[in-house]
Amino acid sequence: MADNSRFDHDLVLAHKFPETTFTYTERDAAVYALGVGACGRNAIDSDELKYVYHENGQQFVQVLPTFAALFSLGSLTNGSIDLPGLQYDPRLLLHGQQYIQIYKPFPSSASLINKVSLAGLHDKGKAAILELETKSYEKQSGELLCMNRSTIYLRGAGGFSNSSHPYSYSNYPVNQAAAPKIPKSQPFAVFEDCTQPSQALLYRLSGDYNPLHSDPMIAEVAGFSRPILHGLCSLGFAVRAVIKCICRGDANIIKTISGRFLLHVYPGETLITEMWLEGSRVIYQAKVKERNRAVLSGFVDLRHVTPSL
Numbered sequence: 070m071a072d073n074s075r076f077d078h079d080l081v082l083a084h085k086f087p088e089t090t091f092t093y094t095e096r097d098a099a100v101y102a103l104g105v106g107a108c109g110r111n112a113i114d115s116d117e118l119k120y121v122y123h124e125n126g127q128q129f130v131q132v133l134p135t136f137a138a139l140f141s142l143g144s145l146t147n148g149s150i151d152l153p154g155l156q157y158d159p160r161l162l163l164h165g166q167q168y169i170q171i172y173k174p175f176p177s178s179a180s181l182i183n184k185v186s187l188a189g190l191h192d193k194g195k196a197a198i199l200e201l202e203t204k205s206y207e208k209q210s211g212e213l214l215c216m217n218r219s220t221i222y223l224r225g226a227g228g229f230s231n232s233s234h235p236y237s238y239s240n241y242p243v244n245q246a247a248a249p250k251i252p253k254s255q256p257f258a259v260f261e262d263c264t265q266p267s268q269a270l271l272y273r274l275s276g277d278y279n280p281l282h283s284d285p286m287i288a289e290v291a292g293f294s295r296p297i298l299h300g301l302c303s304l305g306f307a308v309r310a311v312i313k314c315i316c317r318g319d320a321n322i323i324k325t326i327s328g329r330f331l332l333h334v335y336p337g338e339t340l341i342t343e344m345w346l347e348g349s350r351v352i353y354q355a356k357v358k359e360r361n362r363a364v365l366s367g368f369v370d371l372r373h374v375t376p377s378l
């Protein structure tokens with residue numbers, strides 16, 4: 070039986086998300102880079118030091134493309150989303166997917182205006198899936214910098230519609246959400262990297278303060294033996310692997326990033342990112358070495374492939 074007391078279709082669709090602002094400095098870009106493991110193994114790695122330090126001053130520090138995902142955090146309060154018309158237990162919320170389109174490289178500091186809208190809502194029975202789109206404009210020039218689509222997996226919040234016709238609303242092209250097929254062939258490149266036991270504590274300083282990533286009691290209520298890593302932190306590790314192995318350190322050739330979080334990661338675990346090159350698309354899959362389980366998969370589209378590959 071559908072429990073539609075937790076869902077008001079008209080209220081959900083009529084909701085207007087407030088415009089938010091996001092201002093960041095070179096310091097935020099550097100703290101973020103450290104949070105996703107840049108220079109974690111080698112403090113003088115020339116591919117990565119540029120995200121943390123520049124010899125001519127911090128204003129020349131570069132910004133990782135996955136930094137874009139932080140712009141979408143403005144719609145969260147303590148890691149959850151307030152959407153009138155949809156009831157759910159915020160303690161059971163998990164990040165399901167992230168899709169990012171980048172239109173130009175990010176300046177080392179900026180003030181942005183974020184316009185947020187509902188991109189999708191789906192009743193999966195045991196869960197509801199909520200998709201939010203955030204378009205980020207540079208305040209001064211009005212230029213569109215990037216678009217994020219965040220998919221939030223709300224455990225226990227499904228079953229609000231008729232199970233023979235489960236509710237499904239989406240307002241973007243289907244092919245943008247399609248998960249890539251992981252090739253059976255040997256990967257083109259493989260990169261191994263350790264997350265630190267304190268990784269989530271460092272990453273949260275970039276703005277996602279959901280206690281699921283820091284508080285052992287909250288993690289237990291959510292069904293985990295200890296706090297788990299932010300999905301966007303794992304995504305940052307995987308895309309750094311792509312930048313290193315495929316982009317030869319030039320992150321500016323990345324135009325689209327997509328990732329689906331398949332399984333939680335515990336801080337301190339080792340991530341092995343496997344990459345396959347198909348034209349200008351890099352398909353990747355990250356596994357946790359200690360449990361030999363895939364935790365993240367997706368693709369990165371490049372503006373062009375580095376000639377030396």
Ligand SMILES: CCC/C=C/C(=O)SCCNC(=O)CCNC(=O)[C@H](O)C(C)(C)COP(=O)([O-])OP(=O)([O-])OC[C@H]1O[C@@H](n2cnc3c(N)ncnc32)[C@H](O)[C@@H]1OP(=O)([O-])[O-]
Pocket residue numbers: 148162163164165166193196198219220221222279297298299300301329330331332333334
């Ligand atoms: C921004 C928020 C704050 C941040 C929080 C974090 O970082 S938390 C830390 C980071 N996040 C994590 O650690 C989360 C890691 N991921 C997980 O733990 C699990 O993948 C799960 C619990 C999300 C879903 O597992 P399950 O066994 O319950 O699912 P199932 O296989 O039975 O499929 C049911 C339906 O849902 C679909 N669907 C499935 N997965 C996803 C997805 N990821 N994405 C989207 N959709 C997904 C699937 O296609 C199917 O629909 P269909 O095809 O029938 O129409």
